[in-house]
Amino acid sequence: MVKMEKIGNANAKMVLFTIFIITLGLEQSPINLPTPKLAIQSKVSPYFKYEDTPFKVEEENQNFKEGEILKIRYDKGALRISAPTFGKVVTLDGGVYQAQEIIFNTPSNHRIDDKIYDMEMQIVHKGVSKGDLAKYLILCFLFKKKAGASNKFLEKIELFNLPNPLESYRDLSSNVFIPNIMLQEQDDDLDTMVPFSFFSYQGSLQEPPCSENTIVYVASEPIPTSVYSLQLMKEALNYPDTVDSSGRKQGSEPIMNNREIQRQHGRSIFYYDSGMCNLMSKKAADVVEKGHYEKVIKPMRKYFFVDGQKPSDLPGAWVVTEKEAKGLILTP
DSSP, X not given: OOOGGGSOHHHHHHHHHHHHHHHHOSOOSOOEEOOGGGSEEEOOOOEEEEOOBOSBOOSOOSSOOTTOBOEEEEETTEXXXXXXXXXXXXXXXXXXXXXXXXXXXXXXXXXXXXXXXXXXXXXXEEEOSTTOXXXXXXXXXXXXXXXXXXXXXXXXXXXXXXXXXXXXXXXXXXXXXXXXXXXXXXXXXXXXXXXXXXXXXXXXXXXXXXXXXXXXXXXXXXXXXXXXHHHXXXXXXXOOOEEOTTSOEEOSSOOOOOOOOOOOTXXXXXXXXXXXXXXXXXXXXXXXXXXXXXXOOOOOOOOOOOSSSSOOOOTTOOOOOHHHHTTSSOOO
């Protein structure tokens, strides 16, 4: 225990700062990610297996009752959606991480090459396999404004009816399917995750308790969505104080609920390029190996049943026993 009265003010501040660093460790998130070219190239991707999660809970567990309606909540300064599970991620070493919470931050927590984006969506996964129970995995998607864009995932959570600091939750009325985040509203539904490129590094949860021992994936291509969608997400963080003529609540200047950038501390940043891996697979499939084909002609027996006692008179056919026909005895 540090006795503060016996050290000077400047030294006290240094001791407190040192204790703070030791407590948090050296693998905190978010960080400023490099350009893909400056990251360590990786050919390894986890297996993303997300479910079309019903908005009405189908099976009771310790956190949800059967028949309970999923909600989007305003909690701890952010919009969140929780469920028994949204699916899972399986890493190369066999670790299984179950997706249990979605968190929105405006603007983004992570940066890429010093660029900050309009919003970030974190999908928080908790380890469920042996040896991974105290570990986490976070998959992050960044969003940017684009006129005319309309993200399918965001539209399904009813952006016009979001909770806020005074009304802390809203019931969902649509299923939650994470792969929709890769689609525009007019796109056809898919049953799996579209391949995407991403950064990965060892990091932490991005809010208290900021637990480390966390794998962090960040999609490298920001997802386009409308200015209107992003504005609604930002306004939901405010205390509404007025109502305009259309009935839409107006607050003060949008609140920023992102976490400041943390030091990298020499951590390795990896980059998985889905396009390059697909190209390599295509090239491998197009390779024509030198060589030739051969065949061997083997005699083949065919047995068939003939109704009645009269032989069929087919060329080369003769009568055999039932045991031979059914393979119950070996034939030469």
